[in-house]
Amino acid sequence: MGRVLGLVWEKRPRVWGLLVCAVVGAFVAGESPSSRISSPQRRSASSESEHAVVHGSAAVAAAIDLYTRCSLRLLPLADDEAGAAVLELDLRDPGLTFSWPCAQLREALLTEEVAGAQEARPCSPDRLASIARLLEEHEIPEAKVWLSAGLSAFLFLYTSILGCRPGKVTVSSDLPMGSGLGSSAAFCVSMSGALLTAAGMVAAVDGISSKGTGWELVGKDDLELVNQWAFQGEKIIHGKPSGIDNTVSTFGSMIKFKKGELTNLKSRNPIKMLITDTRVGRNKKALVAVNSISEEVSSLVELAANDEIAITSKEEKLAELMEMNQGLLQCMGVSHSSIETVLRTTLKFNLVSKLTGAEGGGCVLTLIPTLLEKVIAELESQSFRCFIVEVGGQGFQVCQGGCSCFNGDVV
Ligand SMILES: Nc1ncnc2c1ncn2[C@@H]1O[C@H](COP(=O)(O)OP(=O)(O)OP(=O)(O)O)[C@@H](O)[C@H]1O
Ligand SMILES: C[C@@](O)(CCO)CC(=O)[O-]
Ligand SMILES: [Mg+2]
Structure with a gap:
């Protein structure tokens, strides 16, 4: 980038x-x-x-x-x-x-x-x-x-x-x-x-x-x-x-939240996400704030809501931001082996994932352009629990x- x-x-x-x-x-x-x-x-x-x-x-x-x-x-x-x-x-x-x-x-x-x-x-x-x-x-x-x-x-x-x-x-x-x-x-x-x-x-x-x-x-x-x-x-x-x-x-x-100020983001096309619960309890390791990524996501959502970019490029861009975000978190050492397993599994299907606000365990978010039953079946066969959710x-x-x-x- x-x-x-x-x-x-x-x-x-x-x-x-x-x-x-x-x-x-x-x-x-x-x-x-x-x-x-x-x-x-x-x-x-x-x-x-x-x-x-x-x-x-x-x-x-x-x-x-x-x-x-x-x-x-x-x-x-x-x-x-x-x-x-x-x-x-x-x-x-x-x-x-x-x-x-x-x-x-x-x-x-x-x-x-x-x-x-x-x-x-x-x-x-x-x-x-x-x-x-x-x-x-x-x-x-x-x-x-x-x-x-x-x-x-x-x-x-x-x-x-x-x-x-x-x-x-x-x-x-x-x-x-x-x-x-x-x-x-x-x-x-x-x-x-x-x-x-x-x-x-x-x-x-x-x-x-x-x-x-x-x-x-x-x-x-x-x-x-x-x-x-x-x-x-x-x-x-x-x-x-x-x-x-x-x-x-x-x-x-x-919602975008900065310094106590809330901005409502209107997303016209529902985004689907796969959430994988690693079932590993979180620890309290130090984490960092990835400010500019959040800023980019909010402008992306708004551009898409105003039809200024096509939905497919929105997904590509969101995937790119998620990869960057996860990459940074990995560098900071706040990931966990179970999260890495989920990332490897989803990557096999060309799907991009990142950990959530939780650290050292907890859930992983995966962007899914369409429902991919195979990846879910594989994650569940490894005893993870999956939810497909509509965001927003x-x-x-x-x-x-x-x-x-x-x-x-x-x-
Ligand atoms: N369904 C529920 N039944 C009983 N208690 C609940 C339930 N949901 C949440 N709680 C309470 O909320 C607490 C968990 O809050 P916590 O903030 O640690 O996790 P989280 O909100 O899921 O994650 P995060 O705040 O990182 O997004 C539990 O300890 C419990 O006290
Ligand atoms: C405490 C909090 O950061 C937990 C994250 O899920 C939420 C908040 O700031 O309102
Ligand atoms: Mg909480």
């Missing part, structure tokens, strides 16, 4: 790749709102505090059509009066359920003045400490201890938006957790959306349903509120996120009344 790339080194940097993904939909049925979500492995708040996008590098993120669902059923207040009321959480992906007596939550968490949910508030250090004490009483299996960040975000969002009312929340997701696909953001967005819908602060726009799926779209102002609360949840999970993951998860489509889709959605969002189970 004969081009100088502006690499941005951070003290504890990470790479922002071309596409970071998370999609959410929420699902509400009268007293039973639910939403779609996903989640990743736990990272302590401080481990995420240095991040390329946080420090001003450009990043392009896009929604993918893998969803996390969160359903919420409010339970009768009468139970509460009898002192028997509980808040239950059923996490289908790790296969764990949790339950807290409402009286205990009230005592531990409602010491602060309860403000309305019309404006998102951060979780104070005291409140976070009280939440941590509540969680200590639950025996979370050692192998799943990373869940506690998501549990803290859940308790904060639930009690801040709905107070300590009895309810049952169920979460299930299409996304692998902790693999760099923004599952924590999808978790927080769908959770916030379901809670705000139950609180009557967010509602579907009448009659606008998403491609006949039963899921309905939500107006911009309501999405803003969902996004603000989800960001507060992401802060509990990530420490100092830039907000790109929750924003793309809420609004869908593609819908964000948060709700479904009111009679939807069954958990593979047919009505929750």
Whole structure:
């Protein structure tokens, strides 16, 4: 390319790749709102505090059509009066359920003045400490201890938006957790959306349903509120996120993010990607920000949307940028042998891949001009898990009344 790339080194940097993904939909049925979500492995708040996008590098993120669902059923207040009321959480992906007596939550968490949910508030250090004490009483299996960040975000969002009312929340997701696909953001967005819908602060726009799926779209102002609360949840999970993951998860489509400024990128022709989950847990190796590549991707998407370049040259150009991006990451030593295996396998079919925002494991993105069943079969025969996704889709959605969002189970 004969081009100088502006690499941005951070003290504890990470790479922002071309596409970071998370999609959410929420699902509400009268007293039973639910939403779609996903989640990743736990990272302590401080481990995420240095991040390329946080420090001003450009990043392009896009929604993918893998969803996390969160359903919420409010339970009768009468139970509460009898002192028997509980808040239950059923996490289908790790296969764990949790339950807290409402009286205990009230005592531990409602010491602060309860403000309305019309404006998102951060979780104070005291409140976070009280939440941590509540969680200590639950025996979370050692192998799943990373869940506690998501549990803290859940308790904060639930009690801040709905107070300590009895309810049952169920979460299930299409996304692998902790693999760099923004599952924590999808978790927080769908959770916030379901809670705000139950609180009557967010509602579907009448009659606008998403491609006949039963899921309905939500107006911009309501999405803003969902996004603000989800960001507060992401802060509990990530420490100092830039907000790109929750924003793309809420609004869908593609977004360029630089120094806190968001630009919506309109992509007319859906881009298909293959995502391969290496099933290898990530480590926290240092990564770099590849600022100029992200900048180029965003101009490319915009040129294509305006028909200024043909779709085939867009794909060629995107493939070239992905190769450059991956090459840089390899030089930095942030790849992993499992990622290299996926790259070699896809390259055999002339397909270009790169690792995602995750490092040292996690997922690999492959650009696919058409669906290539052979490469998928070969990757799966090596015990990788493949998803074919459409990039740049819908964000948060709700479904009111009679939807069954958990593979047919009505929750
Ligand atoms: N479906 C889910 N069920 C339960 N918890 C979830 C779910 N999805 C996400 N989470 C929560 O989110 C946390 C993972 O967030 P993390 O930020 O580490 O990974 P990610 O968002 O998938 O990747 P990245 O932030 O790098 O894009 C999990 O520890 C869990 O607490
Ligand atoms: C923390 C974060 O960088 C995780 C990457 O998926 C997301 C963000 O900045 O919003
Ligand atoms: Mg995350």
